[in-house]
Amino acid sequence: MKTVNITVAGLGGQGVLKVTDILAEVLFRAGYDVKKSEVHGMSQRGGSVSSEVRFGEKVYSPMVPEGESDYLVVLDPTQVEVNAGKLREGGVLIAPADVPLDRLSNPRTANMMFLGALSRLLPIPEEAFREVIHEQLPPRVHEVNDEAFRLGRG
Amino acid sequence: MTKRILASGNEAIALAAIDAGVRLGTGYPGTPSSEILEEFAAHGGDAEWAPNEKVALEVAIGAAFARARALVTMKHVGLNVAADPLFTIAYAGTPGGLVIVSADDPGMASSQNEQDNRRYAIAAGVPMLEPADSQQAYDFTRRAFELAEQFRCPVLLRLTTRVCHSKCALTTRPPVTAPAIRYERDCKANVMIPAYARIAHRKLRARLHELQQLNEQGEFIRELPGDSELGIIASGISIQHAHDAAPQASFLELGMTYPLPLERMRKFAAGVKRCVVVEEGDPVLLEAALAAGIPVTGKAEMYRFGELSVGRVRRLLANETTPEPAPPAGKPPQLCLGCPHRKSYEALRELGCIVAGDIGCYTLGVLPPFEAVDSCVCMGASITTGLGLRRVLPEAEARRVVSVIGDSTFWHTGINGIVEMLYNRPATGHLVVVLDNSITAMTGMQENPSTGRDLKHRPAPALSIEDTVRAMGVDCVEVIDSTQEYEKFVELIRRQLGTNETTVVIARRPCILGMAKLKAREGSKA
Numbered sequence: 238m239k240t241v242n243i244t245v246a247g248l249g250g251q252g253v254l255k256v257t258d259i260l261a262e263v264l265f266r267a268g269y270d271v272k273k274s275e276v277h278g279m280s281q282r283g284g285s286v287s288s289e290v291r292f293g294e295k296v297y298s299p300m301v302p303e304g305e306s307d308y309l310v311v312l313d314p315t316q317v318e319v320n321a322g323k324l325r326e327g328g329v330l331i332a333p334a335d336v337p338l339d340r341l342s343n344p345r346t347a348n349m350m351f352l353g354a355l356s357r358l359l360p361i362p363e364e365a366f367r368e369v370i371h372e373q374l375p376p377r378v379h380e381v382n383d384e385a386f387r388l389g390r391g
Numbered sequence: 392m393t394k395r396i397l398a399s400g401n402e403a404i405a406l407a408a409i410d411a412g413v414r415l416g417t418g419y420p421g422t423p424s425s426e427i428l429e430e431f432a433a434h435g436g437d438a439e440w441a442p443n444e445k446v447a448l449e450v451a452i453g454a455a456f457a458r459a460r461a462l463v464t465m466k467h468v469g470l471n472v473a474a475d476p477l478f479t480i481a482y483a484g485t486p487g488g489l490v491i492v493s494a495d496d497p498g499m500a501s502s503q504n505e506q507d508n509r510r511y512a513i514a515a516g517v518p519m520l521e522p523a524d525s526q527q528a529y530d531f532t533r534r535a536f537e538l539a540e541q542f543r544c545p546v547l548l549r550l551t552t553r554v555c556h557s558k559c560a561l562t563t564r565p566p567v568t569a570p571a572i573r574y575e576r577d578c579k580a581n582v583m584i585p586a587y588a589r590i591a592h593r594k595l596r597a598r599l600h601e602l603q604q605l606n607e608q609g610e611f612i613r614e615l616p617g618d619s620e621l622g623i624i625a626s627g628i629s630i631q632h633a634h635d636a637a638p639q640a641s642f643l644e645l646g647m648t649y650p651l652p653l654e655r656m657r658k659f660a661a662g663v664k665r666c667v668v669v670e671e672g673d674p675v676l677l678e679a680a681l682a683a684g685i686p687v688t689g690k691a692e693m694y695r696f697g698e699l700s701v702g703r704v705r706r707l708l709a710n711e712t713t714p715e716p717a718p719p720a721g722k723p724p725q726l727c728l729g730c731p732h733r734k735s736y737e738a739l740r741e742l743g744c745i746v747a748g749d750i751g752c753y754t755l756g757v758l759p760p761f762e763a764v765d766s767c768v769c770m771g772a773s774i775t776t777g778l779g780l781r782r783v784l785p786e787a788e789a790r791r792v793v794s795v796i797g798d799s800t801f802w803h804t805g806i807n808g809i810v811e812m813l814y815n816r817p818a819t820g821h822l823v824v825v826l827d828n829s830i831t832a833m834t835g836m837q838e839n840p841s842t843g844r845d846l847k848h849r850p851a852p853a854l855s856i857e858d859t860v861r862a863m864g865v866d867c868v869e870v871i872d873s874t875q876e877y878e879k880f881v882e883l884i885r886r887q888l889g890t891n892e893t894t895v896v897i898a899r900r901p902c903i904l905g906m907a908k909l910k911a912r913e914g915s916k917a
Contacts (some may be wrong), residue, residue: 283725299553299631303702303716
């Protein structure tokens with residue numbers, strides 16, 4: 238199996254890293270070799286943030302080679318263009334225009350809506366995502382995040 | 392007792408420290424190392440934030456004198472601060488296992504330089520292990536404690552940003568019981584007066600020879616035969632990039648990068664047509680190989696800068712030296728909306744100050760719209776470089792010089808600058824603004840000596856910055872919230888710049904992100 242490359246990008250504070258944390262854990266439990274990469278610290282303060290997940294039979298570099306993302310998920314409209322070069326030819330872009338953001342009951346759960354949209358394209362059952370979302374988020378926000386995920390999954 | 396999980400390199404080190412029976416973890420927060428001690432503490436380890444890296448290492452040395460296993464963590468520049476004890480404990484060694492984590496930041500995701508700390512292993516004469524993923528981070532940490540005890544020497548564990556913060560599969564092993572705590576007096580071994588240090592230096596060189604023999608035996612080496620056209624010698628994260636860039640190549644992967652297994656490298660290079668050293672940062676492995684007469688080539692100078700990646704390793708192997716495509720210009724980081732430092736910088740800019748800056752979130756005051764920071768060198772340097780400016784500038788300009796420093800940085804090494812300010816007082820006095828947001832913000836909201844909480848966020852003694860500088864003899868000490876009392880703050884700074892007094896203004900208002908985290912913690916307890 239060829240390694241699959243996923244890049245998630247946005248701005249600091251939008252929950253980019255939470256998306257890749259959940260995604261990596263779900264894929265890991267499904268039995269894939271998984272690597273996840275991110276950067277902390279100064280570059281995170283309100284600036285551009287991106288995080289990458291690679292999965293397959295055997296993954297080496299934790300970083301997606303430039304221009305080889307099979308899936309590019311961008312949480313902020315201002316970040317679509319700057320990240321566009323990360324997508325391979327024929328790769329799938331999920332941008333803010335592609336998800337029903339206006340239907341969110343809490344805008345802070347937008348990241349789970351994007352994860353929902355991406356989840357439909359991955360060989361993983363919906364239930365596996367929900368399980369990890371519940372483990373990684375506090376119980377009082379489960380319902381609202383489940384809803385966002387479902388809306389994103391469509 | 393074993394488990395298989397997805398873990399970052401930092402988590403892996405923390406788990407290894409728990410399983411190795413580490414008695415004390417100490418360090419100073421710094422990206423990309425900060426999570427190690429937090430995770431170690433979360434799994435039940437006894438960990439503390441020291442005021443700086445030199446203190447951290449010395450506390451660990453003391454623990455290791457009593458045969459405790461001790462772990463010290465810091466970012467690459469932290470090792471500069473801890474270099475003094477490092478070079479001498481390399482001579483003396485400790486009976487207990489002493490492992491020092493240096494987390495390097497090639498590409499400077501969150502640092503002021505991209506120094507390559509493999510140079511420290513060579514300079515100090517201590518063995519260095521370099522894991523390439525979380526599994527190796529775990530395995531090497533556990534082995535590092537055994538080696539440290541067997542050879543009676545500190546072991547440097549060098550990570551880089553991508554090993555620290557990348558997650559991958561990790562299988563842990565059953566824990567061991569660490570050697571019992573026992574203090575034995577051994578002046579000849581532990582007191583580095585010249586007569587004893589001369590003996591210790593000879594022992595150190597003999598120990599390194601033994602460690603090299605151990606490394607040659609292959610415990611830390613992985614040799615993967617492939618195409619004989621191309622052989623790659625690599626260590627750390629570069630191994631991973633190289634596998635993606637040249638899957639057909641033969642590989643010699645090095646886990647212990649000092650002292651090097653030169654004979655294994657020589658044999659490997661002889662077995663391939665072209666042997667390339669793939670390494671991030673300085674040409675450390677390359678220089679050592681060439682000095683030993685091993686026929687290898689390295690990378691073009693352009694690849695010394697920044698991180699390597701799969702794409703860059705492909706280029707490097709193809710001897711490609713055409714300009715690289717510029718990375719996409721994302722949105723630069725900035726001071727948060729609602730950040731208490733914003734008003735302080737607005738005032739300093741309004742007053743036309745020459746601002747000697749320091750290391751922390753507040754260094755972002757150099758960017759638009761503030762552009763209010765004139766210099767930034769290293770932790771604590773705001774006060775001292777400001778004093779240097781005051782000493783030589785003509786009076787009118789000297790009066791505009793202000794040093795700004797954060798609360799954690801004040802305790803780190805800023806306090807030494809206050810001593811300098813009072814002892815070698817400039818004719819115009821000096822003005823220090825402590826930007827006190829009551830947390831170590833940039834590195835992820837760690838506690839520090841004046842937050843009143845310890846590493847685990849439990850109540851702890853809170854040192855007072857104002858009481859400390861008053862007791863030291865600073866002429867004028869004021870505490871003010873520059874956001875709430877902006878006009879008063881501007882007036883205070885203006886007034887003090889006109890006097891010849893030594894002044895410390897503490898601009899105190901909590902970090903908004905820190906407050907949110909504090910509330911979330913309290914909420915989860917309730």
